[in-house]
Amino acid sequence: MTPKQALLAKIKSRSAVIGICGLGYVGLPLSLRFAQAGFRVIGFDIDRGKIEALNAGHSYIGHIGDAPVAAAQAYGFEATGDFTRAGEADALIVCVPTPHPKLRIAVARPSESERLVEDVVEWLAREGGDGDAVRERLKRWIPEYALGPQG
Numbered sequence: 338m339t340p341k342q343a344l345l346a347k348i349k350s351r352s353a354v355i356g357i358c359g360l361g362y363v364g365l366p367l368s369l370r371f372a373q374a375g376f377r378v379i380g381f382d383i384d385r386g387k388i389e390a391l392n393a394g395h396s397y398i399g400h401i402g403d404a405p406v407a408a409a410q411a412y413g414f415e416a417t418g419d420f421t422r423a424g425e426a427d428a429l430i431v432c433v434p435t436p437h438p439k440l441r442i443a444v445a446r447p448s449e450s451e452r453l454v455e456d457v458v459e460w461l462a463r464e465g466g467d468g469d470a471v472r473e474r475l476k477r478w479i480p481e482y483a484l485g486p487q488g
């Protein structure tokens with residue numbers, strides 16, 4: 338089984354852990370939606386107030402309310418500022434403000450995918466770019482990406 342097939346199997350069985358970096362207007366609803374779909378979600382942020390609010394079951398986004406946060410917690414959603422936990426995620430989705438000088442991911446056991454996230458974020462911060470530019474860059478760095486639905 339290739340790494341891609343293994344990841345797809347984990348996604349289908351809902352055993353994949355989803356990491357979402359940046360819990361703002363994009364990252365928080367995305368986290369809650371993944372949790373609702375049955376995934377364990379770890380949300381990362383540098384804002385301790387947001388982390389504490391979420392882990393206490395409170396939303397800081399007006400139109401979301403507390404109930405979806407509590408529901409997501411029941412599925413295992415948690416927020417953290419400990420970026421060394423990025424390695425627990427099978428998929429890491431970055432939702433930080435752009436351009437961003439540097440994503441704060443310090444991994445205990447750097448893996449290829451973690452380095453890739455750092456490279457993508459650093460490249461975005463340096464050169465900017467839209468979704469198409471990011472896709473082109475990813476295709477060059479990881480050929481399997483070209484086989485995905487966006488390829």
Ligand SMILES: NC(=O)c1ccc[n+]([C@@H]2O[C@H](COP(=O)([O-])OP(=O)(O)OC[C@H]3O[C@@H](n4cnc5c(N)ncnc54)[C@H](O)[C@@H]3O)[C@@H](O)[C@H]2O)c1
Nearest residue numbers: 358359360361362363364382383384432433434435440441
């Ligand atoms: N909000 C929208 O409607 C919208 C639409 C399209 C695209 N986007 C893009 O999505 C991205 C996120 O936008 P948003 O509206 O969610 O922003 P936001 O400001 O609401 O949220 C960003 C979050 O990232 C956190 N953050 C900042 N630096 C971080 C770091 N180094 N590590 C971890 N977390 C960090 C912030 O504390 C904040 O909680 C941006 O690139 C934006 O351009 C947003």
